[in-house]
Amino acid sequence: MRLLRRSPFLLALLLALAAGCAQSRAYHDKNMDFGAIRTVVVMPFWNLSASQQAADRVRDVFANALLATNAVYVVPTGEVARAATRIGLATASSPSAEEVVKIGAMLKADAVITGVVKEYGEVRTSSAASNVVSVSIQMHETGTGKVIWSGTSTKGGVTWGARLLGTGGGEPMNLVTEQAVDDLLIQLFQ
Amino acid sequence: MTSSSSSSSSALALGLLAALSLGACRAARPPERGAPPRLALFPVQNLTGGAAPVKEITAALRAQFLTSGIVLVPDENVMRTLAARRIRYTGGIDRETAAALREEVGADGVIIPSLEIYLPEAPYRIAMTTRLVTTDADPAIGWIGSLARSGIDAPGLLAMDVVRSMELLRDEALAQTAVSLASALQNPRPVTPCPEAGEVPPRRIFQSPLLSDPARRTVAVLPFLNDSGRRDAGEVMALRFLAPLVASGTIQVVEPGVVRGELLTHRLGASGGVSLDDARVVLELLRADLILSGTVRRFEDAAGLSGAPTVEFGAWVLDRETAQLVWSSTTSGAGDDGVYFFGIGRVSTASALACAMAKGAVGLMLQGRAPLTIPRNSAGFAPASDASARSAPR
Numbered sequence: 001m002r003l004l005r006r007s008p009f010l011l012a013l014l015l016a017l018a019a020g021c022a023q024s025r026a027y028h029d030k031n032m033d034f035g036a037i038r039t040v041v042v043m044p045f046w047n048l049s050a051s052q053q054a055a056d057r058v059r060d061v062f063a064n065a066l067l068a069t070n071a072v073y074v075v076p077t078g079e080v081a082r083a084a085t086r087i088g089l090a091t092a093s094s095p096s097a098e099e100v101v102k103i104g105a106m107l108k109a110d111a112v113i114t115g116v117v118k119e120y121g122e123v124r125t126s127s128a129a130s131n132v133v134s135v136s137i138q139m140h141e142t143g144t145g146k147v148i149w150s151g152t153s154t155k156g157g158v159t160w161g162a163r164l165l166g167t168g169g170g171e172p173m174n175l176v177t178e179q180a181v182d183d184l185l186i187q188l189f190q
Numbered sequence: 191m192t193s194s195s196s197s198s199s200s201a202l203a204l205g206l207l208a209a210l211s212l213g214a215c216r217a218a219r220p221p222e223r224g225a226p227p228r229l230a231l232f233p234v235q236n237l238t239g240g241a242a243p244v245k246e247i248t249a250a251l252r253a254q255f256l257t258s259g260i261v262l263v264p265d266e267n268v269m270r271t272l273a274a275r276r277i278r279y280t281g282g283i284d285r286e287t288a289a290a291l292r293e294e295v296g297a298d299g300v301i302i303p304s305l306e307i308y309l310p311e312a313p314y315r316i317a318m319t320t321r322l323v324t325t326d327a328d329p330a331i332g333w334i335g336s337l338a339r340s341g342i343d344a345p346g347l348l349a350m351d352v353v354r355s356m357e358l359l360r361d362e363a364l365a366q367t368a369v370s371l372a373s374a375l376q377n378p379r380p381v382t383p384c385p386e387a388g389e390v391p392p393r394r395i396f397q398s399p400l401l402s403d404p405a406r407r408t409v410a411v412l413p414f415l416n417d418s419g420r421r422d423a424g425e426v427m428a429l430r431f432l433a434p435l436v437a438s439g440t441i442q443v444v445e446p447g448v449v450r451g452e453l454l455t456h457r458l459g460a461s462g463g464v465s466l467d468d469a470r471v472v473l474e475l476l477r478a479d480l481i482l483s484g485t486v487r488r489f490e491d492a493a494g495l496s497g498a499p500t501v502e503f504g505a506w507v508l509d510r511e512t513a514q515l516v517w518s519s520t521t522s523g524a525g526d527d528g529v530y531f532f533g534i535g536r537v538s539t540a541s542a543l544a545c546a547m548a549k550g551a552v553g554l555m556l557q558g559r560a561p562l563t564i565p566r567n568s569a570g571f572a573p574a575s576d577a578s579a580r581s582a583p584r
Contacts, residue, residue, distance in 0.1 A: 053487070060504045060520065061504075064394050064519065067396035067518045068395060073514065078469075079467075082467065174487075174522040
């Protein structure tokens, strides 16, 4: 401790290393064969941010990025809306296990993805501003409705450099969203 | 000599109209040989999201067309036919309206102008998409021109080339449209959409190999869902996709008025996206192989002189045969992306940016497709058997 007090540089270095070694909080069901998943339904995301369209925007970017991997096929959003209406889902963004099974059977999908947008928009400190996105995603297997994967990602925000220099703006919202979605896909496919 | 050259150019013009309308019904009345096509001009459709002097612009556009030698049928006759049938929507033309204009007014085609941006204050902006649709039993797009300009697009040395009035900019833009149409009627060739803007490719794409299947040759474009704050942005985005699709010459595009007519007739809404069931119904009704639509997330024009427009949208294409998505993309950008020195390469209007993005998406979408073959007879007309070019219902 005495050494750390005497050497602030060493303390900073240790803190940086600790931050770099932080584990991503993803959950994978070890008994699940993810290679068997061919068709995926992306349900409307739950929106906990102040922006009204945040959930739709993040869902759109996520669904397109998932399609662009060419690993799975994502059912079109209009088809999901129709299935949710037919089943009579009260809240399409948080289906129960039974409802997941029903949706999967109706859309012939192997998995259903639900998500929560926790933050979406601009954050400010005293001298700097930047865009931030925070998303959590869950994947449910349509055979039983249980969660087989869960991941979370937060991207953007005010950096140290921006705090020091007082710069504002940061990266565009869509770019930050893509970064968060990429991070989630890395967690999913790793 | 003059008569001979005039006659040959008229035949070419008629040939263009007939040839580009691949789905023309064989029962359609053929235009008289030697006579230039008689075109009806619809009032300008206002998609600016605000007020715009559409009557003035329509009159100015009419004057420019007449100056360019395009033969227009009397406005009164067109209005009488529209009023008799209680048609108020002039942003497209369905089969019934086309038949009425052909039979009652004698129009061989209809010019449909859509005004997308009109800013009468400095720095002045105007954006339009104008298309020529045949009045055959199955209306087809014969020509489409898109432009988006502002008064400061080419300021020149010491800002000497800055356009100083809206009337000047408007007349330049309308003259450009009229010249382009007159030129296309005389010498059929692909028209580059919004030549003032480059191409902006989408950031993420999913593309199925089915999209390059030559058997899939007809696409219907639906208005995009509008999640932006700007009114009519969904319609504008769909129009901006039309131009590069038509210009590609590799796929047939169903006239949006026909699409709208079928959607209204069968009460197919677009709230929350088009389901596959709805899309299948639309595709069957229109005898189209593919359907293109999407969602506009942001469509903002530049504020003032120094701001930059921003556009963000997602686009998708559904295939009728497999009932699956064959294309999905997201695109976003600003007018000053990649601009570092002296504003070189800056895009000044949201319409021009949307057009550049649409061109980029369509370029990737249709890459590898062979041009559609248009067999013609000795008179330059597409033979009636071309009706089979449009895919039959499966």
